[in-house]
Amino acid sequence: MNFPDISQDLRTRTPQLRGRLLPNQSLAELTWFRVGGPAQALFMPEDEADLAYFLGAIPADIPVTVVGLGSNLIVRDGGIPGVVVRLGRGFSDVKVDGLRITAGPAVPDVKVARAAQEAGIAGLSFMRGIPGAIGGALRMNGGAYGGETKDVLVSARAVDRAGNIHVLSNADMHYTYRHCGVPEDFIFTAATFEGRAGDRAVIAAEMDKITESREATQPIKSRTGGSTFKNPPGHKAWQLIDKAGCRGLIVGGAQVSELHCNFLINLGAATAADIENLGETVRKRVKESSGVDLDWEIKRIGVPLSRAS
Numbered sequence: 001m002n003f004p005d006i007s008q009d010l011r012t013r014t015p016q017l018r019g020r021l022l023p024n025q026s027l028a029e030l031t032w033f034r035v036g037g038p039a040q041a042l043f044m045p046e047d048e049a050d051l052a053y054f055l056g057a058i059p060a061d062i063p064v065t066v067v068g069l070g071s072n073l074i075v076r077d078g079g080i081p082g083v084v085v086r087l088g089r090g091f092s093d094v095k096v097d098g099l100r101i102t103a104g105p106a107v108p109d110v111k112v113a114r115a116a117q118e119a120g121i122a123g124l125s126f127m128r129g130i131p132g133a134i135g136g137a138l139r140m141n142g143g144a145y146g147g148e149t150k151d152v153l154v155s156a157r158a159v160d161r162a163g164n165i166h167v168l169s170n171a172d173m174h175y176t177y178r179h180c181g182v183p184e185d186f187i188f189t190a191a192t193f194e195g196r197a198g199d200r201a202v203i204a205a206e207m208d209k210i211t212e213s214r215e216a217t218q219p220i221k222s223r224t225g226g227s228t229f230k231n232p233p234g235h236k237a238w239q240l241i242d243k244a245g246c247r248g249l250i251v252g253g254a255q256v257s258e259l260h261c262n263f264l265i266n267l268g269a270a271t272a273a274d275i276e277n278l279g280e281t282v283r284k285r286v287k288e289s290s291g292v293d294l295d296w297e298i299k300r301i302g303v304p305l306s307r308a309s
C-alpha cells in the first residue's frame with residue numbers, strides 16, 4: 001500500500017535542498033519491531049541548516065514526524081502520511097570538552113557512554129544500555145539504572161516546524177519521567193551533556209555490569225520496543241502485568257515476553273496492529289485485575305491500514 005507521491009512537489013518548493021527526499025519508503029526496517037507501513041516521503045537532511053530550510057519552505061499543513069533508531073516505536077501498518085525525517089551522517093558528531101560532551105541526535109547513546117568513559121567522565125554510564133540515539137533520549141528523557149537524560153543535560157538545539165532554530169536549557173525541556181515538555185514539532189539537532197570527574201576503570205566496570213544485567217533480564221536480541229508501559233506511581237508495570245496473568249500472552253504474531261513482561265515481542269510475522277492490540281489487551285486486563293490504567297511508554301505513530309490512502 002502506497003501514498004500519493006508528494007516528493008516531486010516538495011522538491012520544486014525547495015530548489016536548494018541538499019538532503020535526500022524519497023517517496024514511499026518502507027519504515028519497518030528502521031524500527032526494532034520490524035513492522036509498519038511506509039513514510040509518504042522520507043527526508044534525510046544534510047545538516048541543521050538543510051533541515052531548517054526544508055521545514056521553512058514546505059506547506060504548513062504537511063505533517064512532519066521524526067524518527068530516531070526506532071527502539072521505542074510502533075509504526076502502524078498504514079504508514080505515516082506526510083514527511084518522516086531521519087537524521088544521519090550530518091548529525092553524528094561527538095565532541096568532548098572537559099567534563100562536557102556535545103553529540104548529534106543521530107549518535108547512539110552507547111557511543112556517548114563510551115566517549116564519556118574514555119574521557120573519565122562519570123554520570124553517563126546509564127546510556128550504555130539504552131539502544132536508541134540521542135534525539136530519542138532527549139525526547140523520551142531516556143534513563144536506566146538510576147540515571148536519566150534530565151540529570152546530565154546542559155542544553156539542546158532544536159528546529160521547529162516553521163524552520164526556526166531554538167537553543168533550550170535543561171529547564172526549558174520540562175522533563176518528567178520518560179516525558180519531555182518541549183512542543184511535539186521540535187526536532188532536536190544537538191545536545192550538550194555534563195558529567196563529573198571519574199575513574200576510567202570504575203566507569204568501565206559500571207558499564208560492564210549494566211550490559212550483563214540487561215542480557216540476563218531483557219529480551220534484547222528480540223524484535224521489541226523496550227518497556228511498553230510507564231511505571232505507574234507506586235507500581236512496577238511488569239508486576240501489574242504479571243499479576244494480570246499476561247506473561248507469555250499471544251495476539252496474532254505478537255507476544256508478551258516470558259523474560260520481562262513489560263516487553264512485547266514480534267515473534268516473526270506480527271503486524272503493528274497485532275502488537276498494538278496485544279498492548280491494549282494487557283492494559284484492559286491490568287485495569288480489571290489491579291484497577292490501574294497503564295500509560296504507553298512506546299510511541300505509536302502513523303495510521304492503521306484501513307485509513308491509509
Ligand SMILES: Cc1cc2nc3c(=O)[nH]c(=O)nc-3n(C[C@H](O)[C@H](O)[C@H](O)COP(=O)(O)OP(=O)(O)OC[C@H]3O[C@@H](n4cnc5c(N)ncnc54)[C@H](O)[C@@H]3O)c2cc1C
Nearest residue numbers: 068069070071072132133135136137139142143144188226
Ligand atoms: C531492548 C530495549 C531496551 C530499552 N531500554 C530502555 C531503557 O533502559 N531506558 C529507556 O529510557 N529506554 C529504553 N528503551 C527504549 C528506547 O531505546 C529509548 O526510548 C530511546 O531513547 C529511543 O531512542 P530512538 O533513537 O530509538 O528513538 P525512536 O524510537 O526512533 O523515537 C522515540 C521518540 O523520540 C522522538 N525522536 C527521535 N529522534 C528525535 C529528534 N531528533 N528530535 C525530536 N524527537 C525525536 C520520536 O519522534 C519518538 O517520539 C529500550 C528499547 C529497547 C528495544
